[in-house]
Amino acid sequence: GLPYLRPPARARLVSLNVNSYRDRTLPILPWRTQDHASLIPNGYFPSHNENGRFDQAGLVRRLSGLRGLADNEAVVVYLSAYARTDASGHVQVLPADADLGDSATWLPLQRVLETE
Numbered sequence: 001g002l003p004y005l006r007p008p009a010r011a012r013l014v015s016l017n018v019n020s021y022r023d024r025t026l027p028i029l030p031w032r033t034q035d036h037a038s039l040i041p042n043g044y045f046p047s048h049n050e051n052g053r054f055d056q057a058g059l060v061r062r063l064s065g066l067r068g069l070a071d072n073e074a075v076v077v078y079l080s081a082y083a084r085t086d087a088s089g090h091v092q093v094l095p096a097d098a099d100l101g102d103s104a105t106w107l108p109l110q111r112v113l114e115t116e
Contacts, residue, residue, distance in 0.1 A: 022099075055097035
């Protein structure tokens with residue numbers, strides 16, 4: 001038989017790009033605009049979500065919303081934010097409203113990765 005070349009899979013891009021922080025000691029992430037823009041061309045992602053100011057509640061809400069997608073729907077999550085480790089050595093994502101002195105305002109990376 002003839003070989004069949006399957007068209008590339010189409011995936012929705014969910015961009016969680018923390019643009020600014022309440023804590024002014026955290027500067028704007030360098031290259032964040034260019035990184036995000038490089039994902040859009042070439043039609044790999046026919047639909048995508050734009051940037052926003054993602055506080056902890058907003059990040060959790062957007063990630064939790066992914067649970068409602070159909071099983072056959074492909075999604076690429078692009079998360080651009082500062083991160084640090086806590087006292088136990090676990091990686092914590094810093095949302096827009098993060099207080100560097102209060103770990104309760106951080107988002108555990110494990111929680112981000114477990115979102116289904």
